[in-house]
Amino acid sequence: MPSVNLHLPDDHAPAPHAATDALRRFNRFYTRFAGVLGPGYMGSELSLIEARILYEIATGQPVVSKRIVETLSIDPGYLSRILRRFTQLGWIARTRGADAREHPIRLTTAGEALFSELDRTTAASTSATLAHLSPGEQAGLAERLAWIEARLAGAPLPPPAVRPWRPGDMGLITAQQAVYYRGAYGWGDAMEVLIGEITSRFVRDFHAGREQCWVAERHGELLGSVFLVAESDKVARLRLLYVDAAARGHGLGRDLVGRCIAFAREAGYAELVLWTHTVLASARAIYADYGFTIEKVETHDEFGKPEQSEHWRLAL
């Protein structure tokens, strides 16, 4: 379920603190929503911290105190006492580790039972709060939560996944590129129409094995795309290479062009041609690196203002 992040130039630019304010607001909302302020944890007898400790033990068995202290940033003395209580209650058992200073923790059978009960009830309670959302909204929620977590945790983003096109991709590609070229280069409706016609025609005339479109996405967000279409029996054309601002500088464009070249060779084409514009410097650099050469340069006025365009060619 891909989506595109469109930032229209005519959008009223958000205030510089908009994101900060949004996060602080969300913070207030979420502390209340999650019931952090109140006692108990989702109706269980355990406090939030006890539940979290139990979770760390259950999911990390065997786990040593130190790790819990670190992941939960909790006082070691405090944890020690909680663990002693858990032991007395028969929920956990502590063994002797290879390093005798450590006392790895495991759940006892009773502990396992308690945890799975806790797991069930919290799942049920969470599920209940989600009950009034439609399946589509639930999916949208899950996607957004994952995105936010990844962004806030500052986790390194996974590389975008490249896959062949699917139904629905064409429209998103059209929207993404139309908005981008308009904002970045002032190319108008004609460009949007051109892209729309190319993508529609691609689906209409799609010849599997001889043509392909690759799409790069990450967390359901469209990050780039490229088309390889048959120009004639021996000539293939690379079209609409695009990499989103969020993914530039990591070789995605190079990857996409590489796939086109490999596919074209595989399919038995003798040459690969493309049409691009002089202003699109990073794309041109990729083409040059792969050995494409400029065949012809011409200036046209199709996009609402004069642009110098170039015809490139690569013998396969």
Added chain:
Amino acid sequence: MPSVNLHLPDDHAPAPHAATDALRRFNRFYTRFAGVLGPGYMGSELSLIEARILYEIATGQPVVSKRIVETLSIDPGYLSRILRRFTQLGWIARTRGADAREHPIRLTTAGEALFSELDRTTAASTSATLAHLSPGEQAGLAERLAWIEARLAGAPLPPPAVRPWRPGDMGLITAQQAVYYRGAYGWGDAMEVLIGEITSRFVRDFHAGREQCWVAERHGELLGSVFLVAESDKVARLRLLYVDAAARGHGLGRDLVGRCIAFAREAGYAELVLWTHTVLASARAIYADYGFTIEKVETHDEFGKPEQSEHWRLAL
């Protein structure tokens, strides 16, 4: 910055608990991220609860204990003591309300100063955690947070806003409808191509004042659209009426068709025609309600399987 929520039929359907799991996972992440487990609040001297209480007072002045107890779900006795301390510290002053049982709370000058200081430091600290995000990511974050909050709070959704089309809309409309009709009715690539061609042609030949496309969106999400195009001097055609599942049953389709009719009358057309399919029951009901009548019925095979289509007409 509109987006579409696409659920392709061939997507590996998410497990039924996916959203629940995602939320629980996020819960664990966020309690750690927000530092709920640790002491202090964003580096200030105040505890999380004290900060929240101060916030409630500052933003709700004058506010009574009871309201704070309710919004923060905190023990009244506990709050009473905290407020006494705040009073002793000179941060708040308590007055006599119309109801003499209540003691409305206001910030003193010192309290105002403290709060604005707290506000500044938490803003700065939040801002710092956001510093490694690009402006686009920050905007995406804010949007997602707002969406999640609205969804989790179970707040009634605002009605979708209807506006004329903008650059980029066409591709999104194409993607949305292509995916929907494929999933719901099994209509294949031909349908996607048809929609893509209609939307591209619309932009190419757009005749302002004689033609229009309206788009309904909410929280940046595309929820519906409709086109009115010139068929001839006296005949207008309504095309591609669509309302997303998330917005059905609230009269949006009716609204969109109503706009088309009003616009067509305004523009001086003598009649309004449209082509639809018998399976699209809710759209047909809207057309019938507005007085459209069926002129001709025919079966075609364009979308990959036989479908009965209908030509409707309304005299303006």
Added chain:
DNA sequence: GTTAATTATTTGACTTTGTCAACTAACTAG
């Protein structure tokens, strides 16, 4: 208009939660 019930807030008497520094036992580097 008196009485009973209710409401907003406070207080006393607690328990629980969390902190800090000192301490023990086991390990590691030189």
Added chain:
DNA sequence: CTAGTTAGTTGACAAAGTCAAATAATTAAC
């Protein structure tokens, strides 16, 4: 073998939070 670390525990507190009873003002019922 010694000095320095590390994992975990303990004692002595302080802070946070709870619960029931009390107080004072208001409302509802007769």
